[in-house]
Amino acid sequence: MGKILGLTGDEVAAEVIRQINPDVMAAYPITPQTEIVQGVSQFVADGLMSTEMVRVESEHSAMSACVGASAAGARAMTATSANGLALMWEIVYIAASLRLPIVMPVVNRALSGPINIHCDHSDSMGARDSGWIQLYSENCQEIYDNIIQAVRIAESKEVLLPVMVTFDGFIISHAMERVEILDDEEVKNFVGKYKNPYPLLDISNPVTYGPLDLYDYYFEHKRQQVEAMERTPEVIQKVGEKFAKISGRSYDLIEGYKLEDTDLVVVAAGSTAGTIKEVVDELREEGVKAGLLKIRCFRPFPVREIKEALKKAKAVAVLDRSASFGAEGGPLFLEIRSSLFEEAKKIPVVNYIYGLGGRDISIKQIRSVYQNLQRIAQTKEVGKLVDYLGVRE
């Protein structure tokens, strides 16, 4: 059943939101997310969705309205990019602390300044401590699949955390790809109904959301959030298995590409993972044992799966599409390295910061990364720990 369509990333997001038909969508346009909001608006205007669209006057209000709607007992969604996410930063933390299962596509775009509308991961990486689950999509199909699963993951009783589903701005959001769309009914059945256990609109059981915590209770409330994140990986895997049953596509916290007997591994998230797969195939033809570790779930960070995936590697390069100024490398690199710290066998790990502000990354550049990994594997010399791929000196 279902059908095959040629859709851009934003169009896919709009389409899947149509199928999910959330009760409330409060969103503010920002390039390159705009087509999502426009697409949904058209669906609503044409009577194809019964969603209450709240055309808020800023992203801060978008997330605020989603918090209100979700606490009220409705399924709420929004979407944003870069500075939009930055503007709603205050409320993003609050949404997670209130344990509201809001699902939000984030079309990855560089944070200002200078203002740049193209792709990098500085926006979602900047929100990595907010308490949101973060899933990175490689291509249009994954956007579709991730958003559907995100609703189930977010609303699971054991989790009750909001989920960010990211995909690369312009590279994926505005590129048309082949996508398999499920039937409306199948999506509807998969996401089911949202049941907030304590809705504001249940007037016979008045509850108070968002009290003042003094130093006697704040820590306990935060500890509960840690607990929810710890229960999340298992839920993501279970939902991935259930999704495989209706779509034929299975999902886990990470994706290993030709990792079974690999020496040289590159770790990446987002669309670049797709480009790396091309390079891995080329190198394998040439007899090089190259592989890719794609990070799908960044929060919670899948430490166990990463240790397992990298245990045979002789050298690892982590590609970061964002910088953490003042840190010794990018966020993905620092966390991968940290996961491997306890392991008996010391694996050399290096970092490449690349693609900031939409700077393209080429097959040639990725090959040079594997070349460096070969050198490291042979000489055991790490050389430069953090390098910048594609910047003009």
Added chain:
Amino acid sequence: MPSLKSLSQKKELLSGGHRLCPGCGASIIVRQILLAAENPVVGCGATGCLEVATTIYPFTAWKIPWIHNAFENAASTLSGVEAAYCALKRKGEIKEEIKFIAFAGDGGTYDIGIQALSGAMERGHNLLYICYDNEAYMNTGIQRSSATPRGANTTTSPVGKATPIGKERERKDLVEIMVAHNSPYVAQASPAYYNDLMKKVQKALSIKGPTFINIISPCPRGWRYEPSQSIQIAKLAVTSGFWPLYEVENGKYKITYRPRKRVPLIEWFKSQGRFKHLLEEENKKIVEEMQRRVDEKEKILLARAGEKP
């Protein structure tokens, strides 16, 4: 408007045990509003005295569903709650008639909250926005807001050699700003005139669309007066002409209470420590200027309402 006697039979929806200062205007206002409401209410508070003092974990004084999100977004949060209500009502999952009321101070309304308020008003949600105006950021220590009147002493507009009158700038006229948003009902009220206040609340709740009531909320701590005087001061605000009681329904102005005799503005200044510097000889001219301004504003209001001075 039902009598106090019949209102007293209703369930009290704000419990005692909240930690607002003795004599605080805000809780008097909230009690009157909740008594006036005839349908179930869902409340949304902006960060501030009322919100903080009524919901110190694990205690809540609210007996209605209540949400606090952040400081500047009472209007947008409540917009989301109202949108959810519309969606779920349409689906048939909710049958009751529920009203939505935002409670925010002047900080969360005139200043940091004005964007969200403006957005909600323009979009036309069915909600009532109550500003309990204590004319400064009281919860954080009496700092000036754009609702602070000219001549008030606050911690960020203090009286000093360089600034002998305290706050130099006039306060914003938010009621006019709300009228300019095409709100179907905008009003100004005082808890001293409880009948007028409650009538306005009932009217606002019966009207479809985004409605707004600005309510003067005397603050013993910030305005520097004895707590027992709060209602007296809420009355003086009206009789001195500083806080006229009126409503604007679909652009039509109506004065809902005209004091028989207007009290000179100097009495308003005499009643509170935050104005005591205005009683100095060197500030006499400023006081006269402010009296003229209040008189001018009254004339304009009367003209708009089609009443004779």
Added chain:
Amino acid sequence: MKEKGWKDIPIGGLILEPGNAINYKTGSWRTFKPVRDEEKCTHCLLCWIYCPDSSIIVEDGKVKGIDYEHCKGCGICSTQCPVNAIKMIEEAKEG
């Protein structure tokens, strides 16, 4: 009230019991205490509508008493009473 651990409290910081602030006794804040003269009282209920702490107890349209567990002694009831039926007495001197 003994403080609970993170496993024993609702998630999300929610407070599930409406109006449980009643368990917090603000009556201890008082310096002056309102005392009502039953004879003088006309049950106009102005004290009730003006009380910031919901501490005037009314039953069947008549003032029954004052909730001294929560009354903060602000004195508004006393100043607003049209027949001077409420006097503010210094609690420490009450004996």
